[in-house]
Amino acid sequence: MRRLSWLLFSSLLLGLTVSFVSSHADDPPKDKAAAEQKGTDDKSKADAKRDEDYELMRLFADTFEQIERNYVKDVDRRQLIQAAIRGMVTQLDPYSNYISPEELKRFNQEVEQEFGGIGIQVQMDQKSKRLMVMTPLPGTPAYKAGIKSGDLIMEVEGKSSEGITLEEAVKTLQGKPGTEVTLGVQHAGSDKIEQLKITRALIQVATVLGDTHKPDDSWNFFVDSESKIAYIRLTHFGRRSADELQEALETLKKDEMKGLVLDLRFNPGGLLGQATKIADLFLESGTIVSVKGRNTDNRVWTAEKDGTFSGFPMAILVNRFSASASEIVSAALQDHKRAVVVGERSWGKGSVQNVIELEGGSSALKLTTAQYLRPSGRNIHKFPGAKDDEEWGVGPDPDHKVEVTQQEMQDYLEYRRQRDVIGGSAQKLEFKDRQLNDALVYLKTQLTGEKKDADKAQ
Secondary structure, eight states: OHHHHHHHHHHHHHHHHHHHHHHHSSOOOSSHHHHHHHHHHHHHHHHHHHHHHHHHHHHHHHHHHHHHHHSSSOOOHHHHHHHHHHHHHHTTOTTOEEEOHHHHHHHHHHHHTEEEEOOEEEEEETTTTEEEEEEEOTTSHHHHTTOOTTOEEEEETTEEOTTOOHHHHHHHHOOOTTOEEEEEEEOTTOOOOEEEEEEOEEEEOOOEEOSEEOTTSSEEOEEETTTTEEEEEEOOBOTTHHHHHHHHHHHHHHTTOOEEEEEOTTOOOBOHHHHHHHHHTTOSSSEEEEEEESSSOOEEEEOOSTTOOOSSOEEEEEOTTOOTHHHHHHHHHHHTTSSEEEESOOOOOOEEEEEEEEGGGTEEEEEEEEEEEOTTOOOOOOOTTOOTTSSOSOOOOTTOBOOOOHHHHHHHHHHHHHHHOSSOOSOOOOOOOHHHHHHHHHHHHHHHHHHHHHHHHO
16 A cells, blocks of 8 residues: 555656656746756745655555455455545545446437437336336337337336336346347237337437427427427537537528527426537627636637527426536527527536546546636626525526426426327326416517518508
8 A cells, every 4th residue: 555655656657757747848037046046946835745745645645545444345356446536536626536437338328319219218117016117219120120119018128127126127138239139028008028129329318409309200390380489409419419409490491480488498408519619509699608728728609690580489398307517508599589488597607517538438527627607797607695685597588587386397298208209098188388378479579560661561
């Protein structure tokens, strides 16, 4: 363990030395005496910091050694190190965290929006203790094989699925594209188990969704076909979100869309680059967001006219769970008066995290490295202890504040879940979405006003 301490100290010392040399090599002081004194002072500070770093590393190494040698039971060394890393990042903020090798695959799937699998969403059926299909994803191997909402997966590769956990199910159903998996499926309303051999494919998870499905199970993006008002839900900001949204907007443009509701409720955020691209789809000029960091260059993203979708009114829906990238988009469009924001104050996450590879890419550190500001310069981040009357988050525009109760929110989530199901036969719930209704009233008023103005001009 002393050797471990020395290795840590040696690598730290090397980093300090390189940093010291590089920071002064290009701009030597002109005054020789001042330069010598500055060099002496800097060396003393570096030596003091190096000694402190050594003592801290030795404290860690000694603690690790004592636990490994004297704890009442054997301990897993890797688990100890991972726990120590997690302990460090929990002292920083709620958004920095360590991503273990076991967690990294799932994290990358969420960001990249793709994985090898058959394309179904499942949950545990409490009655049968088997996996129940919530919905197949359109165009996937499961969808083509005839799997529908409400089907029970009774067997996986000839083995009973009774008691299987969701985590175990995901590991079994996912796999390399081109490989096969055999499922014993009991369709809703049938007692027979059908054996289906399904070839896995690369599943691309959509983040841009509509309100209802068309007869061919693709999304219908019009929420009011008579008024030509479109509705687009963005579940999170993944690697392909901007391209998905642009494709949907191109289709809606051809179909003569006159107004748009962009639903960012329950959207936790995602990639900063995707947020700036999506905001740029609706803005012709001006600042989208500015980012300031301690060891990163300050940066400002600006909108460009080329490729902008304009000429129609917009409303953005947010709630208390709209965060991060959702707040970048809604704040930018609100500050530039491109859209009104409807709903309730957003989460309040105005920080940026970088994903730093560890262990050659087998694990990672998600570390807060910067904070961002909206175009107006107003603060978004909700700091610890912040009060409701302080400035944070993205609030709804005047006259468009529509707060909902916790029960109303739960009812909406169940309503939305049932509405998203493909091929389900269960009777769907009715729900009055007051936030969406407020947005629709606003857009219709805008369209009516534009029509009146056009009539007067003739």
